[in-house]
Amino acid sequence: MPDRPVHVDKFGGTSVATPERVRRVVEIVAGGVGEGPRGEGAGRRVVVTSAFGGVTDRLLDAVEAAVGRTGAHREILAALRARHADALAALAPESERDALGRALDTLFVELGELLYGMYLLRECTPRFRDAIVSAGERAAVPLVAAAFRAAGHAAVALDATAFVRTDDAFGEAAPDLPETRRLARAALAAVPADAVAVVTGFVGSTADGVTTTLGRSGSDYTATLLAGALDAAACVIWTDVDGVLSADPRVVPEAFPLEHLSYAEAAELAHFGAKVLHPRTMRPLVRAGIPLQIKNTLRPEAPGTRVGPAPPGAEPSIRAVTAIRGAALVRVEGAAVLDVADLGRRVLAPLADGGVPVSLVAQASAEGSFGLAVREADADAAVRLLSRALAREVERGDVFGVRAEGGGAVVAAVGSGMHGATGLAGRFFHTLARAHVPVRAVAQGGGDHTISAVVADADAARAVGALHEAFALRRLRAHVVVVGAGALGRRVLALLGAESERLRAGGLHLVLAGVADSRRLAWEPDGLHPAQALDALAAAPPAPGVLDALTDRLAAARLERLVVVDATPSADVAARHAAWLAGGAAVVTPNKEAAGRSAAAWGEVQRAARDAEAPYLYEAAVGAGLGVVARLRDLVRTGDRVLRVEGVLSGTLAFVMNRMRDGAAFSAAVAAARDAGLTEPDVRDDLSGRDAARKLALLAREVGLDVAAADVAVEGLAPPALADVPLAAFWDRLPEADADWQDRPAPPRPPASGAEISAPDDAPGRGGELQYVARLDADGSIRAGVEAVAPGSPFAGLQGAEIAVAVWTERGGPRPLVLRGPGASADVTAAVVLADVVRAAEAMR
Template sequence: MRVVMKFGGTSVGSADAIRQVAAIVKESRQNHEVVVVVSAMNAPDLRTTDTLIAAAHAAAQGEGDATAHVAPRLLDLHMRAAAELAPPDACAALETEIRTMLDYLSDLSRSIAVLGELTPRALDLFSGLGERLNARLIAAALRAAGVPAEAIDATELIITDDRYGAASPIMDETTARSRKRLLPLLEAGVVPVVTGFIGATRTGVPTTLGRGGSDYSCSILGACLDANEVWFWKEVDGVLTANPKVVPEARSLRVLSYSEMAELAYYGANVLHPKTVLPLVQRNIPIRIRNTFNPSHPGTLIGEGRGDRTARAVTAIKEVSMITVGGPGMLGLAGVAARIFIAVARAKANILLISQASSEQSVCFAVPLAEAPAAVAELRKELENEFSAHDVEHIDVKDSVMIIAVVGSGMRGTPGIAGQVFGAMGEAKINVIAIAQGSTENNISLVVSAADGDEAVRAIHRSFAL
């Protein structure tokens, strides 16, 4: 069986954690062909990617030595771990590689300081370095544990467009390159250790895949290599029925459908980014979420099918604003909804939820809190004539709200689910500001005040005995 497995930043954040990763890979390799995808190191006192991005922005403000200040810390972080994991000769070779990469970034930092400008293309060079450093460390640790391994930059494999900071893969070219580069290694018994998060344009310019990019890298490679399964090693025992910080009695789910996972990811479950699931759904490749620090736990299996229960989990998106556009003249005003959403798109705001009454006199939608001011400004410009004619009379913004999502593919066609959700809200004396349900019936979403959000999650969790 061919398995592509990804280890997140905390799973590779220390020598002890990396030692655990090596043990997992070594055991898995006895029965499977294994490809490993890694994130940058996230140590308690040094989050690599955040540190690199901060240095890039400091350089743009004229601090030419910004990277020179953080380079010794990054070198020390990786070499201290290496000293515990690999023999001296391997450590010496690794240190040479790391110093070369850090020196290049220091040169780039000084150039940015002279120009006084940080382009998205340059920022991608900075933010993707952590994965490049860590892939080499993990490969050295695997070799020291008796596992043949080779570090590979995903710039050789994942070909993307040139949307720096949030690039999309060009799948046919990525598939050809990945298979040509990785399949011979697998046939030779070598474990490729691939950098997550990064790719490159057709001309070889490095890019990054945006939020959740390392998980996305793993699913892209899983699809390209026709993996039998793709495993994401996290710090939790699979996907939980709710955030355990909010609901202490939350439990891990044994199985989920693709659609359930996608809904949970979209609505705030910090397990997989929504776009991660797509390449694997298209090829019907099962996903497993497992715990690096509790590898005996089976975790959660995600695949085709429909849940055998009604609601499966409840999750929430915090720091949301609810925007309402209303006025008596909106009734029957052709194209007004389209213009509202075009204006929001110009503001580059992400609409999380939409609700409209059948009277058509108002449209309300939720966007991330930080994106609301720009969205409102664009709406006022777009609807200026309608305001003058009093067709539209108000644009109201309600900050400090949360979206609560109840997810379960078994909810489809089951009477009484919505009643149970809102009954739970009534018993908890929580006011529901807005309601939405997708046409798939896999999700019932409601908006409540931020002050009531956690209690709303707990009330629904109790009501469905999740």
């Protein structure tokens, strides 16, 4: 063997599916793309190739047709011969075409004879099957080598049956590593130093020269066998993806290529179903520490995944999530099953001898059972083998029996440092619980790289998605349902769409699962785009009882971290809060009708939230973005006693009062509030004072008083004569009330107290001004009405729709806690609602 380093590249069937792809292979190898240099003098080049894409499957179809005596094997063989003839014409130098054509003719004649023998015998032995399916590689390799020569690069085609020595386990042959090493080194030594050695993947031969195959991913195995035998500097497996992905992209569209994996991590991923690698692929590389790289033929510039020794000092982590679908859980059960001598060997040995692979073993002394996950197709055989092996124990009653539960999947999280990492296993199972995925059996590998669980196959995709989100992407996923498509609901959707990417970058993925109004429900658990949600809602069929339908959907959805946003002013929707909370959904709302319900109903909602550990957040119901509810709640929870609460709680009424203070007539001030979008559709709802009453009742409940909005003594501002007229007539006649406000004497200020705040000499409102103030007094009395606020009051000098709240507490003494800021415009309320959605999702971590 020359001293120059060897670089091994393997190309799969999709990489050589067409002549254009084969030419791309030549460019990649000759151009030095991938691991290590490929230029003149850089090293020896070995290229392992699979059969052209789809050929192996067609050969298996030909075997089935021959055994079934359908005669279709002849057409299949003719089509394959024509395909290779086309490739020969496209790839080979003209001077070589005749010789290569004759070699292909010989190969396909032999195939025809083998298939005809099967046709006559109606039987295909494993040995004959290997002889036929290996023909795809033996046909492709001479053409790939010819493509190198046509591009001006020396190349030699090598049949691996000459140097990959195996046993006679046809279909899954095991290589003889020492003999393969000796023969492979001799074979490469005979290749000119400047020539590319193009080798058949997947195939080998016994010591007697009988062709064998290496089983699934056999070409990858050929490449790593040769890399190990030749002490290669590196081995690159070229496929049609950008490397080993963090999850199956068909299940998790956000799966991403992993930059680096240790040999152990890669082997665990392969064992648990990752398609890019086979568990045995790494074995020939580990001892010598030869790096393996997975790259994409279609995107050779992508970095791919590098597999090698574990880096020192790596942080414990879960890197990827995968699943073995179509599994069965086989249980060996009995009161004394764990006392059966040498149970592990007696259970596993029969399965190994019977060719039944086991993907998970779970043993729990408390249950007196021994569980194994196997392929569902092997479940009956496993039960039969174990029942026979444990027949004496069954007869004695030590083992009650052996049974299999089908319809399962083994979900595995793969990483490193799991034994020393606090909380990884807890997060794994907590994540499955949040995703409503029941677990049938669990195991943490004897190594340091895997936590796995058996779940229902129907839950596998949800489990993988949830675990990938929690670990590989390191973020929370919450599902949001918006009820209400009015002005506020639309702004919430718009804000959700505008901020979703920023939130996702910060570790929170909000999925809009549904939107509802009073007549329709648009539901998509995988996610509606917020910008398209209203169109989807409009396209949904009208549904009577939409709230019932929504409640049923929420109960059946099994979505993780479900947050319902009630963006309505509806008492009917508020009445559903308790049921939604009891079902485990968080509820976020500015709907003041929730607080307006009876004390008993309010208590029911709060109990439902506590019992289900589901957040119930209504910060936007009072004080917009001031955080009034949270501040009051914190004071009470920390043992302080609230003595008094006063506030200008209605931004709409504050706007009206401030306009009148600045000289506007009452009717003009109300109209300006309407034009600014600050009022309800019927402005009399605002002028009634009920909004302030509901807010004050909610604050009273946070303090600990069992009151309702009906308990608040409210002064209304709408003229009584206009209470029942049509809305258009109301607006026409509203100027009739202007004179009453002009002639109205200023109401008395409340008695001065040490609680007031002195104002500077230039403070606005000196001399008194009118505001609509809600008060909760120390004696429990609550009222709301127009007052002349003192110059030093927190409520003097408010601007526009600005609001303010003052809270006196026992610990705070004579000076109140004052919160002051913009009133509840739809934009401000939407922002507070979104903030509460974020809080709810994080609280459900």
